[in-house]
Amino acid sequence: MPLRTRLQPGGSDPLAELVERAKLGDGDALGQIVQRTQQWVYNLGYRILRNRQEAEDLAQEVYVRVWRALPGFRGDSKFTTWLHSIATHASLNRLRSLRRESVAWADSDEMLEHLLDSQQGSESEPYVESQDKEFIWQQVDRLPRKYALVLTLFYQHELSYQEITEVLGLPLGTVKAQLNRARLALADCLREANAE
């Protein structure tokens, strides 16, 4: 699948030519950009909003924003990084407006500990070691959004650390620390599950 190819940090932007054509009003280029990037936008929206319909609406909103802002896009960063940035901020804004959950950007391990506590004796599926992967994937959806977000950008969208710092506007150390905390939280989920 072409979308699973890790974006090359610092490399040339594979969409640069299409973007230039799209800026000149080339409808075919727009269509190709949508075709090649929609899964990132939809997946990111889904990981943050955790709802398919919301993720669809969000994807539409993101592309409308992108087309409106495209004439001002100078290519200082890669188009995909810029797109991820718009999609991330739109998703988080949507999440806030839905008031399903407040997103604390400050490091908040209390949130994480609270989450892990609440999992004990909860209604989660009985753990079977052979279902390791599915179990871990499910647990990601139970992590605070900021951890699910960095995991999504790193593992699913295969962005580099540098690109993630640009998308989130966070220092490299913070991004790495969040990724590590997310990994440890998932390891703790395994420990809890094995202890049951």
Next chain:
Amino acid sequence: MSDNHPRQVLAEYVASGEQDRVLGEHWQHVRDCPICQRDLQRLRRVEVALRQWPMVSVPAMLNERLLAAARLPRSLEENYPRWTIWLPAVTVVIAIALALLLAPASLHVALNAPPQAAEPSLSFFALDREAGLALWIGMCVALAGIGVTMGLADSRMPDREDLDVLRTRASRAVEHAWRVATHSR
């Protein structure tokens, strides 16, 4: 439990593909510590799972919907910027008109106050109540109009029915305010 065990380093170590240099000074502890070894095993399972974590599949109709969204900007160029220009302009004109219509005499008096007046004449407090009220109403109308316009312009969903309703209501509210202002004299 993490106080004595370098858990962050363990996570980094596994993610790095288990490069020993990542463990650094913790290498011996990790090798000998059963707790760290169990943590390592779990982190390896997490890493394997995350590296195979699939994205959610895109709904069948999403592509068409997004392409339709891609075609929107052209119609936006034609419809929306006009809104964003004329609505604030109209509200500012209404605001000025309200101020002038409701209190022309007071303004005139205030602007032409004799220079020997004890207080500087062109202050807000020098105007009488009617003029102050007029200015206040005018400012409110202008701010409300600009606010509504910015809200509409900022919206990225111009094909939504509720926005059309909002637009209609905004127009009616402006008309109503205009009628009230012109009949109140």
